Amino acid sequence: MRDLVRRSDAWHGCPDLLAAFFAGYGRLLTPAEQAGLVVDAALDSVGGIAYGSAHGGPKLVERGRRTLARLLAPMTVQGLWLAGLRPNAFTA
Numbered sequence: 001m002r003d004l005v006r007r008s009d010a011w012h013g014c015p016d017l018l019a020a021f022f023a024g025y026g027r028l029l030t031p032a033e034q035a036g037l038v039v040d041a042a043l044d045s046v047g048g049i050a051y052g053s054a055h056g057g058p059k060l061v062e063r064g065r066r067t068l069a070r071l072l073a074p075m076t077v078q079g080l081w082l083a084g085l086r087p088n089a090f091t092a
Contacts, residue, residue, distance in 0.1 A: 001040045009063055041067050
């Protein structure tokens with residue numbers, strides 16, 4: 001899940017990239033995986049902000065802040081904050 005958190009920055013606001021990712025992955029995330037993704041995103045964002053601040057990594061700090069902003073946005077339902085999509089957007 002941690003890798004998905006970091007990749008989510010690339011497809012945020014680009015539903016075509018997200019759809020392509022899940023097409024290649026072969027399935028959508030389960031509700032448990034979506035919940036875990038939100039937790040991992042929170043940990044990754046604050047960890048990135050702390051580490052980047054302490055070690056002179058402004059890009060890491062900025063990515064952490066973007067992730068944290070998405071977590072705090074209203075679109076966090078079912079972990080789909082990473083796509084900026086409404087829930088069930090990719091449900092078959």
